[in-house]
Amino acid sequence: MGAIRERITGRRLAPGARLPSIRAFATAMAVSKSTVVEAYDRLAAEGAIEARRGSGFFVAGPPQPFSPADLGPRLERAVDPFWVSRQTLDAGDTVLKPGCGWLPAEWLPQESLRRSLRALSRAPAETLADYGTPLGLAPLRLWLSRRLAGHGIEAAPDQILLTESGTQALDLVCSLLVEPGDTVLVDDPCYFNFHALLRAHRVRMVGVPFGPNGPDLAAFEQVLSEHRPRLYVTNSGLHNPTGASLSPVVAHRLLKLSEPFGLTIVEDDIFADFELEPAPRLAAFDGLERVVQIGSFSKSLSASVRCGYIAARRDWIEGLIDLKIAGSFGTGRLAAELVLGVLKDGGYRRHMDGLRTRLARAMGETAARLHAIGIEPWIEPRGGMFLWCRLPEGLDSAVIAQRLLAQDIVLAPGNVYSLSQSASRFMRFNVAQSGDPRLFAALGRVVKDR
Amino acid sequence: MGAIRERITGRRLAPGARLPSIRAFATAMAVSKSTVVEAYDRLAAEGAIEARRGSGFFVAGPPQPFSPADLGPRLERAVDPFWVSRQTLDAGDTVLKPGCGWLPAEWLPQESLRRSLRALSRAPAETLADYGTPLGLAPLRLWLSRRLAGHGIEAAPDQILLTESGTQALDLVCSLLVEPGDTVLVDDPCYFNFHALLRAHRVRMVGVPFGPNGPDLAAFEQVLSEHRPRLYVTNSGLHNPTGASLSPVVAHRLLKLSEPFGLTIVEDDIFADFELEPAPRLAAFDGLERVVQIGSFSKSLSASVRCGYIAARRDWIEGLIDLKIAGSFGTGRLAAELVLGVLKDGGYRRHMDGLRTRLARAMGETAARLHAIGIEPWIEPRGGMFLWCRLPEGLDSAVIAQRLLAQDIVLAPGNVYSLSQSASRFMRFNVAQSGDPRLFAALGRVVKDR
Structure with a gap:
């Protein structure tokens, strides 16, 4: 490998030039042909040279420069x-x-992640190579079902759809429930990417001031009757960016106010693992009738491993699956297995x-x-x-x-x-x-x- | 663990019941307290019991039944x-x-995948836990830049955006370039998920008959002048479902016909690795001016590891990044590292x-x-x-x-x-x-x- 690299950097082998044949180079270097095959393969894998089927190995063109x-x-x-x-x-x-x-x-949890990666390196071929099922890895959905139950939310595993991320979860819910031009209600302030995502869905946004116990209910009521929003997107526990948590009274009144307007609420529970005492969940109060809960493992487990979820009423799941297939097809089986491995690790x-x-x-x-x-x-x-x-x-x-x-x-x-x-x-x-x-x-x- | 499990299945410990304290159970079982802590932790990780902070361990509720x-x-x-x-x-x-x-x-390539997973289990903490950069893993983009060069397509690494999948790549391109109500041209027949995805984007689709050398050019021309499509989505090499490959003559004429109409073409190159002789690429003929190329590793490497790409003109990349953040935020750094590990593996x-x-x-x-x-x-x-x-x-x-x-x-x-x-x-x-x-x-x- 070194001898070829030297010839390339020294321009004795220019970009596009043909490398010596495997037999000739093996003779020249006094090594076996399989050693040369191995070296050429590695150089090809690095991109320094390229194999052209039937005609040998050639020096790759110069890499394109990085731009600022x-x-x-x-x-x-x-x-x-x-x-x-x-x-x-x-x-x-x-x-x-x-x-x-x-x-x-x-x-x-690095050590749990490393253990989970090692375990995966011994997993069956299907785990490593196949698309998952449309709903996503069943044991992880079972785990989520139990965690949701811990927050008082009854969601069977078939009411839970795994996604690539919490963001994709919201994206899919919006694709299912809102049309371009619809109005969506957000907290003011709220997570900035809600603005970005909703803008991409071409909806009109209206805000409601967010206080230490949740949204301002008088403003909430006024916005409902004035703008008839289709959706409200919020965090109940550890609201982003304020860190506030919804109070049970506000949760109750908010749901009561929304009911006559048929408002659907998306509760993004991404910071659930960070609560010291759990805040009430709108999805628990409501029973997943008009509330959809979404979340992910990006904050507490890894942002490099992409895995999120949607928990929703059963009759919305089929439509969400179709939209997931249309927009991303597979379901990140490997990521889901990796997450599950960490969650089941005793140290987690x-x-x-x-x-x-x-x-x-x-x-x-x-x-x-x-x-x-x-x-x-x-x-x-x-x-x-x-x-x-x-x-x-x-x-x-x-x-x-x-x-x-x-x-x-x-x-x-x-x-x-x-x-x-x-x-x-x-x-x-x-x-x-x-x-x-x-x-x-x-x-x-x-x-x-x- | 066995003793607790037995009590749970035998209903001596009912769902919701408090488990013996760690000290009491250690005494009862004549083991150390740390053994009990470990056993409770593992049972909690399995979901059989749950820890409530400050009040001990409790038997989890019965799992929700799976539905058909x-x-x-x-x-x-x-x-x-x-x-x-x-x-x-x-x-x-x-x-x-x-x-x-x-x-x-x-x-x-299972063995390469397993080696890549083992290597990742020793990677730096950032690789395992952080979001990647918005464009995605630089060495993988460099590898793609070289592969594209091998097909005559000049695309610098900063013109390549990694995505979660080839499907997400098309989704993002559609979000950038088409508005609801626009017309999009597809081959008839074409990959069924193009229909599903385009339908989700609320566009009007028109088809052009696909022959053994590419689309029927007379029909193509007529559709252009009649419907003024904004986008044409196709495969040049190993068309899905027909297996046909574009001929150079059809590639040239198709681009020439499209030019006066300002048509943008999305070339989905997902089957590139399977060609015995490479077909001409529209992106190479055109120089990524009006052609965007997308692809992924789902077919040749793994569908369980989600990673795709978009190669496009530079001035479209910023907009695509923003849309990627809006709709999925992160970039699957771990998946990209895993793919890169396989590609650089000598055996691949x-x-x-x-x-x-x-x-x-x-x-x-x-x-x-x-x-x-x-x-x-x-x-x-x-x-x-x-x-x-x-x-x-x-x-x-x-x-x-x-x-x-x-x-x-x-x-x-x-x-x-x-x-x-x-x-x-x-x-x-x-x-x-x-x-x-x-x-x-x-x-x-x-x-x-x-």
Whole structure:
């Protein structure tokens, strides 16, 4: 391999040139033909050379150059619903990401994941190679059915559809239930990607102010009668970005208000594993009649392994399956097996217990350090990773976010979450990604300079 | 674990009952407390018991029963664009699936997959846990860039976007380029899921008859001027379901005809690895100006590992990334690493060489066995797994498919591929799934009975 690589880099073998035949090269190097076959195969697998059937091996063309589009955050991008996603996903390893929506890799159950991967390497051929069933891996749906039961939600495994992600789960529910031009109700503030996804579905969005116990009920009622939304998308436990949890009274009244309007509610339960005490679930109160629950394992288990779910009334499942086939065909069987392996690993529950404690400590520390520079949390969340904070008067979080991006710090400015653009003084902090003192030094300077 | 399980199945511990405390049970069983902790953890991971924070362990409720929806093909379903997908994906292990669109698991590169899984179990934490970059794993995009170059398509890695699947790739391209109500041109016959996906995008479809060298050019021209389609979706090499390959002359004329109409063409190259001699690629002739190429690894590598791609002009990539984030957020980093591991495995190229030979043999055998009962291939495909066959006069392939489904044989009747419903005498056979004599016996009876 080395001898061929040297000839290629030294241009003695130019791009497109034919390599010596296997027999000739084996003779020249005084090695066996099988050694040369192996070396050529590996070089071909690397892309340095290519095999053309029937005519031998040839030097591959020069690789196409990378463009700057590959190289990290783009400063000029306007702060739109994609701003935080793009900047955090594009950020390199040296960039601080207090604005991002996930845990550092080393906070996740790595050892369970590694064990699950090793177990999969010994799985039957079908597990490794076949499409799964349309509903998705049955034992994982059974596990989810039991977890939902723990939250008071009765959902049989055949009412649960596995998806590629929580986002795809919402995408499918929207495809099933809303038409372009329909109105969809969201919390203000809410997870920015709800705006992005709903926009892609060409729906009209209306917002309802979100308070410490859930949506403002007077505003909710008014929006219902005025706009007749088809759907309402929300988080009941550990709302994103505020960290608030729905109170049982608000849950009851919200469902009662929605009933005469035939409103369907999508409850995104993605942060369920992070609650210290479980909030009431709309899906439990309602019994999956007019509530659909979605979720995923991206936050507590791995974002690299894609697996989400939809729990819904039985008569919606067939339509959701058809839409899943139309838009993504298979169901990520390997990802589902990997997730199941982790969930069934004895160490996983203890990992999650430890993680909740670690997050609670990080939340206390982050709140104290923000307080020291005049930034205060809107509420004290009951668990989770997010602190939704108010900045001192006169500061605009989008301006700060763009300024700190130039210093390799990606923040999450309030207005990316706000349909009414009324959260310019707010900022969401991920406490698990806020351990570096450079963040508070940079923020402190901004606050002082105002 | 056994002692607790016994108490649960014997109903001495009823659903919801509290388990003995760890200390009490350790004393009772004369084992250490850590042994009991481990046993309870494993039982909790299995779902037999559940931990409630602060109050101990409790017997889980009885699992929800499975409904018949979980149990295999449904006979009563009408033959619609989802018929083949649903019946083949739902089919159990004992069902013959000559109608399905994939290889048997043991025909895929299992050993390379297992090696890649083992390597991943030792990968850095970020690989296992983090979202990937929005474009997707850079070395895999570089590999794809080189493979595309091998087909004469110049696509830099930053013009390549990884997706969850080839289907999601088409879904994203449609989201970017077509509006509800637009017209999209498809081959007649074409892959049935194009119908399903385009229907979900609420577009109007028009078909053009597909011949042994590509679409009928006179019909193509007429459709362009009459319907002004926004998009044309096709396969150039090893067209699904016919197995036909585009000729260079048809490729040239088709592009020339499309130009004045500003038609965009999506070339789905999913069967690229199966060609014995490469067909011309529209994306190579056109230079990715008005052609987008999509593909995936589901057919040649694994359908359980979800990974596809889009190669497109640079100015479309940003929009595609935003749509990918909106609809699925992450990019399946683990799946991409797994695919890359297989592609770089020295044994993979040899596996593919062997696979092409095996498929060619299976094609010859299947054609001979079908001929013996009066079923003839429309053309002799240059590679791949599909034989598109004409049935003897007087037979309707949908009727036969429904009849053989009752005998646990899933077929692919012609009209699921045909927008004009003009393929009732055709049937697609997957030669890799047609080795069982029961298939030909059952088909022979049907032909005789007509």
